[in-house]
Amino acid sequence: MQDISKHPIFQALQKIIHDAADVIMDIYQRADLGIEQKLDDSPVTAADLAAHKVILAGLQALTPDIPVLSEEGVVSFEERSGWPMLWIVDPLDGTKEFIKRNGEFSINIALVENGVPILGVVYLPTTSEGYVGVTESWKGLPVGAFKWQGNEFESIKLRDPRDPIIVMTSRSHGPALPADLKATLKLAYEQVRELPKGSSIKGCRIAEGIADLHLRRGPTSEWDTAAQQAIIEAAGGMLVTPTGQPFRYNQRKTLLNGHFFVSGPELAPSVIDWYKKQD
The missing domain is CATH 3.40.190.80 (D-Maltodextrin-Binding Protein; domain 2)
Incomplete structure (x- = not known):
């Protein structure tokens, strides 16, 4: 089985998500987070919008034939209902935590085929922890769940329930x-x-x-x-x-x-x- 850390698709996704994390953390250090309210009264910051632009550009370059649905780029159902495969993105999951500056926010990127998430990547910018899961092999990616932090890479799995x-x-x-x-x-x-x-x-x-x-x-x-x-x-x-x-x-x-x-x-x-x- 190929080492997922050396697979070019994963490496491209890793770069996209690291680049998005860099722009998020740059804004995180500022006094003004650029907070606005969306129509549903949920908050959005300059970091949400900046990360969205980075991820959208990266995914469009990586897979120009696969459309992107993002929290900051919603598409009508009439258009997206014809998409058998798409990326679903949250450029900054945990905006309220970002605003509170407690560090508990993430970047989420998923590849969905016929309604099923077959690939997921989650990255935590404040701790540099990344997670990737592949449920169905796509472009030769090995099936499994993995975690990386810096240059360390490991396979992960659920534990058997135990006290506590x-x-x-x-x-x-x-x-x-x-x-x-x-x-x-x-x-x-x-x-x-x-x-x-x-x-x-x-x-x-x-x-x-x-x-x-x-x-x-x-x-x-x-x-x-x-x-x-x-x-x-x-x-x-x-x-x-x-x-x-x-x-x-x-x-x-x-x-x-x-x-x-x-x-x-x-x-x-x-x-x-x-x-x-x-x-």
């Missing part, structure tokens, strides 16, 4: 782990600990075996989840709806996701059963 169960919770969007679900988990495990983080970091920590579960009951968009879903699935996990169905992308007029959770196959039945009791 680590639950990733949202830094800005809450709520915390429901008490009755926590009680259910404690029937099988003595300790359940909650660890708040922002952006796609939560899913990546599960993919690399640091945590076990993330429950998201607030709004997200397709660019928030596509890249991490590919990484999580490549690492042996699942990002699924409350009924256990994986998300599919660019299939609807809306780009908003419903509720979802991230876990491995061992914890998933307990979470699905908990959701059923909420109906």
Whole structure:
């Protein structure tokens, strides 16, 4: 199997995401982050827009035949519904964390084919940690999940659940782990600990075996989840709806996701059963 770190497609994506991180971190050091409000009242900064331009130019040069759907470059459903393959990009996932300057934000790039995320790359500019997941070989990329930091590169996978169960919770969007679900988990495990983080970091920590579960009951968009879903699935996990169905992308007029959770196959039945009791 080819070393993914030496594959030209990965190297090109790595350069694109590193270049985007450089412009983000340049703006991160400034006193004025260039904050504005979008029509949905969510914040956007100069870093979101600058990273979008870098990524868009890089992807168009790498794959001129594959269109790009970005949080900062939304396309009508009438146009994108005819795209069997597309890049889905969040140039700055965790804008609220960026504004708070807590370092918990990421860059997300996913390649989607017929609704399925087959390649995902997530990069954390403040820690220089990068994650890549390939669920279906594309242009010779090896299937699997990997992490890099600097020149170090390693394969990653989910861990088997064990005490204490680590639950990733949202830094800005809450709520915390429901008490009755926590009680259910404690029937099988003595300790359940909650660890708040922002952006796609939560899913990546599960993919690399640091945590076990993330429950998201607030709004997200397709660019928030596509890249991490590919990484999580490549690492042996699942990002699924409350009924256990994986998300599919660019299939609807809306780009908003419903509720979802991230876990491995061992914890998933307990979470699905908990959701059923909420109906």
